[in-house]
Amino acid sequence: MPTIPRTMRAAALDRFGGPEVLTLHTLPVPVPDADEVLIAVHTASVGVWDADIREGWSPSGRVQFPLVLGSDGSGTIAALGASVDRFAVGDEVYSFAWDNPKGGFYAEYVAVLSHTVAGVPGCLDLEHAGAAPVSGLTALQGIDDHLHLTAAETVIIHGASGGVGTVAVQFAKLREARVLATAAGEDGLALVRRLGADHAVDGRRDGIAVAARGFAPNGVDAVLAFAGGDALERCLDALREGGRLAYPNGVEPAPKPRRGITITPYDAVAGVAEFERLNRAIEESKLEVVIAAAYPLADAAKAHERLAAGHVLGKIVLRVR
Ligand SMILES: NC(=O)c1ccc[n+]([C@@H]2O[C@H](COP(=O)([O-])OP(=O)(O)OC[C@H]3O[C@@H](n4cnc5c(N)ncnc54)[C@H](OP(=O)(O)O)[C@@H]3O)[C@@H](O)[C@H]2O)c1
CATH class of the missing domain: 3.90.180.10 (Medium-chain alcohol dehydrogenases, catalytic domain)
Incomplete structure (x- = not known):
């Protein structure tokens, strides 16, 4: 001992x-x-x-x-x-x-x-x-518990090159969603592509609307946001009618409410069942x-x-x- x-x-x-x-x-x-x-x-x-x-x-x-x-x-x-x-x-x-x-x-x-x-x-x-721990729980709970993302759905992961975003890209791919990642800078774009994003766009430039139209011509199903402000509003513009947004509290400025869009702020939860699920997702995705x-x-x-x-x-x- x-x-x-x-x-x-x-x-x-x-x-x-x-x-x-x-x-x-x-x-x-x-x-x-x-x-x-x-x-x-x-x-x-x-x-x-x-x-x-x-x-x-x-x-x-x-x-x-x-x-x-x-x-x-x-x-x-x-x-x-x-x-x-x-x-x-x-x-x-x-x-x-x-x-x-x-x-x-x-x-x-x-x-x-x-x-x-x-x-x-x-x-x-x-x-x-x-x-x-926080990145994993926040990413997984956003995808599973708040967006209820399913296979073949389209999702924009906004702020994908940061702590939570790099994990969220991999867990969204584990759930077999199609991922458009917004990242910052050429190095951020290269990173999120390597982690499995199907498409990537520099969210600090003007390309989100065009990239999203090419990615999902009828509108994306969901947005998971780890950064706020104007670029997040552009991601919301890309949602289809009935689309959904989830973001962890702390993302600022917080998104403005929109008709026809479900917006869910949330906090990561630590618990025995939550960690069991996280460990499974980490193993299955061989998380980097x-x-x-x-x-x-x-x-x-x-x-x-x-x-x-x-x-x-x-x-x-x-x-x-
Ligand atoms: N409530 C909760 O339980 C909980 C848990 C975890 C996290 N959070 C919150 O979630 C947020 C994300 O956390 P994190 O640890 O992932 O933070 P982070 O590492 O700073 O990630 C945010 C990322 O967004 C990028 N970004 C900013 N503006 C962008 C834009 N216009 N386009 C594309 N990318 C952009 C940043 O890139 P640059 O650094 O290059 O600007 C950064 O890589 C924070 O607000 C945090 O407080 C809350």
């Missing part, structure tokens, strides 16, 4: 601000409650929302400094709460624990509710698994988790500077171990 230290290294903030407020701290290792597990973190995923929280946005309104960011990541089980029997110490796991009051994944240890944790799919190593850059935990501020620079293809991660 590995010994658990009393303190750990964590990238945390003592006040809100720019990337420079993220500094290395020595903090107490969190103690798991009965329904929690303690994970020795291997890889922490860096989300675009982490920057919002760093700047002062609080999902719950509750703020306690020092604040440890990080909604998802991977690692090995270091300890189990008294009522947890689904895991054993040493298991390789990944987890999505939103707004965790005990602190996030930018740390050597995290204590999270056990239902937010799952075994790492066999086809992913711990680094790629650490980049996958795209990591744009990896930084040591001590360079969390640099990771946030990279995030702020924009045009991240896939995900940024922190290597904690």
